[in-house]
Amino acid sequence: MTDHVDEWAEAGVRLDVEGELATVTLCRPERRNAQSPALWRALAAIGSELPGTVRVVVLRAEGVSFSAGLNRQAFTPEGIPGEVSFIDIAKGPNGDAIIAEYQEGFLWWRRPDLVTVAAVQGHAVGAGFQLALSCDLRVVAEDVQFAMKETALGLVPDLTGTKPLVDLVGPARALEICATGRWVHAEEAERIGLANLVVPASELHAAASDLAAALLASPRDAVIETKALLQGAGARTLEEQRAAERASQLRRLRDLAGIAE
Known part of the structure; x- marks a missing residue:
């Protein structure tokens, strides 16, 4: 992992691991943590290299903004230096594969063996909003x-943010937020389910740390089983969910009783 520290820092992200807790920090405050494909590759690598002992991951950002979204150079004809430009993506035969690679940095936060918490301050725009949505919980x-500006730019949100947004606020509200690109402030974010907790900015990181500690206080396997039950609930009927609960509980009881599967 240490081999990649400088590369990740250059891309704008840092990883710190302490026992069962990992902290991922966006660390380009002078650029308002604007994002790039290099950052997305670094995030994907961090997800693949997390030690198996990690149970909770806190995502935070330095500076006044969580993330101002995609680096604006991406919207110029030449694009971000060293990266495939939007024009080349549109013209070339590998556009789907390129976007799929970008999405990898946003997917692992939903893993059933982790609980992920985003601590969000200031602006979380576009890719920044979608990164916060990738996490299980949000303390703001x-x-x-928050704002989803892609549609106003003639694009769509494509960094895996549309499903969690719909799951949290419903399709009508999600459409209105995306199609207008308007700002969603803290009070509304908490009211419609985007935020689990709203705190003063000076207390943000302490609140996220307290939540992480509370999550770590419960037995790991019980949390994993519970997260899996909740993640799958929307796609199951009541009878299917009841059956899933029974199967999950029996696994827990057998484990607690020391009975091998």
Whole structure:
């Protein structure tokens, strides 16, 4: 993992691991943590290289903004230096594969063996909003401003943010937020389910740390089983969910009783 520290830092992200807790920090505050394909590759690599002992991951950001979204150079004809430009993606035969690679940095946060918490302050725009949505839980500062600006730019949100947004607020509200590109502030974010907790900006990281500690206090396998039950609930009928609960509980009881499967 240490081999990649400088590369990740250059891309704008840092990983710190302490026992069962990992902290991923967006660390380009001078650029308002604007994102790039290099950052997305670094995030994907971090997910693949997390030690198996990690149970909870906190995502935080330095500076006044969580992430101002995609680096604006991506929208110029030449694009971001060293990266495939939007024009080349549109013209070339590998567009689907390129976007799929970008998405990898946003997928692992939903893994059933982890609980992930985003601590969000200031602006979380576009790719920044979608990164926060990738996490299981969101603790936000009172100054938070979410916005999905892709549609206003003639694009769509494509970094895996549409499903969690719909799951959290419903399709009608999600459409309105995306199609207008408007700002969603802290009070509304908490009211419609985007935020689990709103705190003063000065208390944001302490609140996220407290939540992480509370999550770590429960037995790991019980949390994994519970997360899996909740993640699958929307796709199951009541009878299917009842059956899933029974099967999960029997696994827990057998484990607690020391009975091998």
